[in-house]
Amino acid sequence: MVKKELSGAELASMLKSSIQLKSLDGVEAPELKLSDEDMQWWRDAKLGLFFHWGLYSIVGRGEWAMFNEKIPADEYAKLAERFNPLHWNPERMAQLAREAGMRYSVMVTRHHDGFAMWDSPGSYGRFDSMHAAAKRDFVKEYTDAFRNAGLGVGLYYSPMDWRFPGYFKPLELADNAELMKKQCYAQIEELTTRYGQIDILWYDGGWLAHSGTDADAAWFWDPVKLNGMVRRHQPACVINPRSGWIGDFQCDEGTHAITGNILPIDWEKCFSIGTHWSYDPQELVMPLEEIIKLMMDCFVRGGNVLLNVAPNPDGEIPSSQVERLKQIGAFMRKNGEAIYGTTAGPLEPVDHICGMTRRGNVLYLHVQDMQAFENIGLLPLEQRIARCRLLDGSEIPFEQNEQGIEIRVPKEKWEPLDTVVRLDILE
Incomplete structure (x- = not known):
């Protein structure tokens, strides 16, 4: 970069x-x-x-x-x-x-x-x-x-x-x-x-x-x-x-x-x-x-x-x-x-709620406050997402349209410090 x-x-x-x-x-x-x-x-x-x-x-x-x-x-x-x-x-x-x-x-x-x-x-x-x-x-x-x-x-x-x-x-x-x-x-x-x-x-x-x-x-x-x-x-x-x-x-x-x-x-x-x-x-x-x-x-x-x-x-x-x-x-x-070897974005951070890092064709959504994140609604992503999962490999359902992408992480998968969602971009 x-x-x-x-x-x-x-x-x-x-x-x-x-x-x-x-x-x-x-x-x-x-x-x-x-x-x-x-x-x-x-x-x-x-x-x-x-x-x-x-x-x-x-x-x-x-x-x-x-x-x-x-x-x-x-x-x-x-x-x-x-x-x-x-x-x-x-x-x-x-x-x-x-x-x-x-x-x-x-x-x-x-x-x-x-x-x-x-x-x-x-x-x-x-x-x-x-x-x-x-x-x-x-x-x-x-x-x-x-x-x-x-x-x-x-x-x-x-x-x-x-x-x-x-x-x-x-x-x-x-x-x-x-x-x-x-x-x-x-x-x-x-x-x-x-x-x-x-x-x-x-x-x-x-x-x-x-x-x-x-x-x-x-x-x-x-x-x-x-x-x-x-x-x-x-x-x-x-x-x-x-x-x-x-x-x-x-x-x-x-x-x-x-x-x-x-x-x-x-x-x-x-x-x-x-x-x-x-x-x-x-x-x-x-x-x-x-x-x-x-x-x-x-x-x-x-x-x-x-x-x-x-x-x-x-x-x-x-x-x-x-x-x-x-x-x-x-x-x-x-x-x-x-974290390692990533750059910031493309999504601008939302203070005290979430932010993103990126490596190549993979985006990582970092969520600090899952309750507040769920109230945000659609994320304004231009990239087309092929797959959505947690770092442990768990698949996360998502919906994407022209307004963005909606992600719902099951509550039992919420992490207290940083819930990370991996988004694979379509090449």
């Missing part, structure tokens, strides 16, 4: 939904864009694992604790002396991701606190995991394990760094800000040259002084130059838009509901299944029903989903989140035929 190219202004004007895309006003630089061929694996994958893990996991009050609690940089740096996870097992985590039905992954390699989760000569002050109590390169361990498990390997990286006063005053403290920028370029080069094939580069925090947008800070980061370097090292890497360049896909962040029409672009929703992005000992886990609803609302609108979990300081994913991932995996195994 060839995605329609839309300008930021054009796309913004057509968005009549709750989807909150990032960096629509980014620098365009079409020469950096991946081809449809290089994007296809990501479009087909649909579901990925995200995880936030670092020094902030020790604090246990969110990944913004250093800034929110005004912890001085030198005091915060002492946490590295305690960072020595004994139960971090990336092979086991990769297997869990596969059990959850995920096809790719994104590890937070360095958040806004500046602590690098790898051996980073480019890190200002060598603030990295090799010089912490752990004395380990966690990015290498992650990339090796997840790649060996057959998962796409992605790296999250934050260009900004709270340790630099120049981040907050880039004009007044230009020399200090330049040190931060130098660190960014050096570390991106390390991440894209030392760990084999990198499938996704996921930036975050390109804005300056916590204000404006990533695009507003493009004058400082020079994202075309930065991502030109990435393309030289990783020509097929899928890049998100948070560096000031518009990127290969758009991001929607958070657990707000998704409504509205199908988006004719590549986009991804990321959200955490826990309270915070990072570990909190008081963590509450989202109900499975809410997670699945958000996932399906994305899939029927052409989006991917990146689900975040929060390992504890010792490197283990809390048991409540492990249980939720396994439940998601059971759902994906049951319904994956109608």
